[in-house]
Amino acid sequence: MGVRMPTDIGELVVVKLADEQLTGNETAARPSGPESDPMESDCPCRADIHIDRAPGNWTLVALLAVAAAGALIGRLIILKAPDARQFTPDRKAAVQALQLWAALIGILSGSGLAAGVLMARWSWQLLRTFQPRVPGMSAVRWALATVLVLLTVNWLDTGLPAGTVAGQHVHLFVRQIVSIGIAGGVIAIPGLVGFLAVRSLAWNDSQWDEEPRCQILMIVRLRRHLRRLLGAFGLLLTLLVVTTAARRQLVLAFNPNATYSQEYVLLYGLLFAAVLALFHLSAAMALDGRCERLLAEYAPVPDPAAEDISAPLARRTDLAAFLGMGAPWQKSFQDGVIIFAPLLTALIGTALQK
Numbered sequence: 529m530g531v532r533m534p535t536d537i538g539e540l541v542v543v544k545l546a547d548e549q550l551t552g553n554e555t556a557a558r559p560s561g562p563e564s565d566p567m568e569s570d571c572p573c574r575a576d577i578h579i580d581r582a583p584g585n586w587t588l589v590a591l592l593a594v595a596a597a598g599a600l601i602g603r604l605i606i607l608k609a610p611d612a613r614q615f616t617p618d619r620k621a622a623v624q625a626l627q628l629w630a631a632l633i634g635i636l637s638g639s640g641l642a643a644g645v646l647m648a649r650w651s652w653q654l655l656r657t658f659q660p661r662v663p664g665m666s667a668v669r670w671a672l673a674t675v676l677v678l679l680t681v682n683w684l685d686t687g688l689p690a691g692t693v694a695g696q697h698v699h700l701f702v703r704q705i706v707s708i709g710i711a712g713g714v715i716a717i718p719g720l721v722g723f724l725a726v727r728s729l730a731w732n733d734s735q736w737d738e739e740p741r742c743q744i745l746m747i748v749r750l751r752r753h754l755r756r757l758l759g760a761f762g763l764l765l766t767l768l769v770v771t772t773a774a775r776r777q778l779v780l781a782f783n784p785n786a787t788y789s790q791e792y793v794l795l796y797g798l799l800f801a802a803v804l805a806l807f808h809l810s811a812a813m814a815l816d817g818r819c820e821r822l823l824a825e826y827a828p829v830p831d832p833a834a835e836d837i838s839a840p841l842a843r844r845t846d847l848a849a850f851l852g853m854g855a856p857w858q859k860s861f862q863d864g865v866i867i868f869a870p871l872l873t874a875l876i877g878t879a880l881q882k
Contacts, residue, residue: 576745643719646760724811727811
């Protein structure tokens with residue numbers, strides 16, 4: 529403590545107390561003035577804090593445990609079902625088809641459960657990015673849109689021609705398929721909500737009041753979020769198509785007189801691919817619109833009559849490439865859903881057969 533005695537009656541006594549005497553620890557000087565601006569470039573951005581948070585050390589182990597549990601449960605649901613008793617050992621082809629289908633159901637269940645956990649975590653990180661919080665009406669619209677789409681897909685699925693025997697539908701593992709379908713719809717909700725949240729975040733101007741660097745990083749992180757969601761759904765769609773094809777073989781092996789068109793498998797996969805493309809397109813278009821606004825603000829189109837337009841055009845091109853505006857959404861969708869192009873090609877080829 530330092531004390532300076534007054535030299536004049538009108539002079540104030542200045543007493544300076546050291547910070548360490550008050551707290552017991554040395555305290556760093558607090559920044560003031562322009563350096564204390566919360567929008568300073570060295571401050572973490574919302575995208576870095578929430579969307580791009582690294583997983584824990586035990587995340588992979590936990591996911592593998594969840595996938596293994598889901599695979600075991602899915603396989604047992606089929607093999608322990610009452611309909612499985614009809615597959616007696618003397619019908620080797622049918623038993624082999626049942627074993628294959630049960631194994632694929634287990635893989636689909638395990639992968640779906642692990643993907644659901646991941647998509648729920650990703651969407652939760654995305655929802656926490658909204659400032660100050662997620663708009664209530666937006667959340668209601670997301671929930672209504674997701675439920676409506678799932679109900680529509682279920683209604684369209686019931687209208688697709690499946691296996692029949694003498695004009696009657698094949699009733700084989702119906703309860704198990706319905707239960708797995710309901711569980712799959714619940715698992716898909718967080719991922720579909722993630723697409724809608726990206727779209728809302730991209731269109732809402734109030735969510736883009738950060739410094740330019742953070743706005744650019746937000747676009748990069750959101751595109752990465754879309755790729756992760758698309759990759760997870762693409763894997764599940766591939767497994768779903770393969771599992772549906774295996775069920776077709778199961779029905780034909782169980783009852784050789786059954787009729788099960790191969791177009792059903794293609795239409796079934798294409799239906800889910802179309803729904804996924806709809807959600808992905810809505811989010812991708814919203815991000816492209818936000819990128820156009822950022823380009824107009826930070827790298828506007830130069831005046832064609834200017835003497836030197838090379839530097840502004842190069843700046844705009846570099847920024848557009850960094851924002852991911854070079855590749856069309858169709859290419860990114862086909863890269864994420866690798867089975868989409870073969871499905872479409874096979875369906876067109878089947879329709880053009882004489």
